[in-house]
Amino acid sequence: MSRGEQEMRTVTDAVSAADGFQTPIEQGQAESAALTDSLNSVSARPLGLGPTPNASEEEVPQKPGPMPALPDEPAVPTIPLPDPEPTVPAPDPQPNPVIPQPVTPGGVPVPDVPQPVTPGGIPAPGADPSVDPLTPPGLPAVSEPGEAPGAESDPAAQLLELEQALAQGEGPERPYRIAVFASGSGSNFQALLDSAQSGRLGARIALLVSDKPQAKAVERARAAGVPVFAFSPKDYESRQAYEREILGELAKAKIDLVVLAGYMRLITDVLVEPYAGRMINIHPSLLPSFPGKDAAGQAVEHGVRLSGATVHFVDGGMDTGPIIAQRAVEVTADDTAIELQLRIQEQERLLYPEVVSWFAAGRVKLEGRRVLLF
Numbered sequence: 001m002s003r004g005e006q007e008m009r010t011v012t013d014a015v016s017a018a019d020g021f022q023t024p025i026e027q028g029q030a031e032s033a034a035l036t037d038s039l040n041s042v043s044a045r046p047l048g049l050g051p052t053p054n055a056s057e058e059e060v061p062q063k064p065g066p067m068p069a070l071p072d073e074p075a076v077p078t079i080p081l082p083d084p085e086p087t088v089p090a091p092d093p094q095p096n097p098v099i100p101q102p103v104t105p106g107g108v109p110v111p112d113v114p115q116p117v118t119p120g121g122i123p124a125p126g127a128d129p130s131v132d133p134l135t136p137p138g139l140p141a142v143s144e145p146g147e148a149p150g151a152e153s154d155p156a157a158q159l160l161e162l163e164q165a166l167a168q169g170e171g172p173e174r175p176y177r178i179a180v181f182a183s184g185s186g187s188n189f190q191a192l193l194d195s196a197q198s199g200r201l202g203a204r205i206a207l208l209v210s211d212k213p214q215a216k217a218v219e220r221a222r223a224a225g226v227p228v229f230a231f232s233p234k235d236y237e238s239r240q241a242y243e244r245e246i247l248g249e250l251a252k253a254k255i256d257l258v259v260l261a262g263y264m265r266l267i268t269d270v271l272v273e274p275y276a277g278r279m280i281n282i283h284p285s286l287l288p289s290f291p292g293k294d295a296a297g298q299a300v301e302h303g304v305r306l307s308g309a310t311v312h313f314v315d316g317g318m319d320t321g322p323i324i325a326q327r328a329v330e331v332t333a334d335d336t337a338i339e340l341q342l343r344i345q346e347q348e349r350l351l352y353p354e355v356v357s358w359f360a361a362g363r364v365k366l367e368g369r370r371v372l373l374f
């Protein structure tokens with residue numbers, strides 16, 4: 001498996017979807033207030049960072065705009081999820097209720113839950129208690145404002161950390177945190193938001209990254225209270241400089257999994273390598289058939305009778321990473337590319353949240369090119 005040597009291209013199509021929502025879950029507000037009395041209050045940091053002028057970027061062309069969804073039914077059954085855990089009803093400006101993962105008092109996940117493994121066999125954060133679960137591989141440990149090195153042994157720092165967590169509605173147990181990258185409509189992003197709100201996702205959407213500040217996906221994120229990083233790469237001196245800034249935001253947000261959902265940019269090693277095994281994409285075909293842009297059009301043109309959606313790891317190639325899950329969609333003789341694309345996207349909105357929930361539950365393991373679900 002080659003990862004980190006080439007660039008990854010994703011293609012998006014815009015599809016309309018429901019408006020954003022606000023998720024209730026805020027535990028420990030009272031405790032937070034009490035702690036605030038004895039500590040200086042620390043609020044979440046703004047994500048807005050000043051881009052530096054310049055340079056043009058290659059952009060993956062976008063396919064036709066929003067279309068009404070067509071009714072369809074799943075063609076391929078997927079592995080059933082465990083029953084969702086109940087959500088905690090509480091007023092919360094944060095949108096994503098979470099299924100808490102077991103953790104020790106120090107915040108290190110209890111090693112009784114199967115953990116995902118990177119393609120290189122490196123346990124993902126949380127898999128090995130000796131590995132900092134909050135720091136992506138290849139990244140230095142990230143300090144929060146006011147957090148001193150060695151905070152784990154400093155009671156005052158621990159108290160501050162708890163206060164921050166409570167202020168963010170996380171409670172003492174750390175949720176699985178994902179960042180979604182989207183450039184267009186964000187119908188997949190909306191499906192992930194909806195799944196988080198219902199409690200089925202088992203993860204918090206901690207960041208929305210977009211290269212299109214005016215994208216509908218950005219609108220959805222803001223409506224749902226999800227932190228947004230939305231800057232055009234054209235405002236940076238290079239693609240790498242742009243991605244380095246994103247990498248910093250991912251580290252600060254302590255992102256466990258990067259979820260590409262219609263992100264129309266080439267992604268370089270700057271992001272691919274640190275997130276190897278922890279970056280996934282959804283593509284509107286049954287890979288390895290029809291990678292790249294206009295996958296539905298390619299399928300119709302080729303005359304296949306089955307196409308569908310694929311969720312796969314991002315490995316640096318163009319839609320070449322190990323396949324995690326697929327759903328098939330029948331192609332009729334008179335299908336247009338748009339009609340097929342819309343039916344595929346209906347399946348995507350079912351499949352993607354389900355796959356993310358597998359990651360959040362530590363059920364995904366990679367062995368060579370084979371992805372095991374347990």
Ligand code: GRF
Nearest residue numbers: 011012013186187188262284
């Ligand atoms: C989806 O069809 C996905 O497969 C492709 O881009 C599209 C994104 O659509 N990578 P949306 O922005 O989520 O509506």
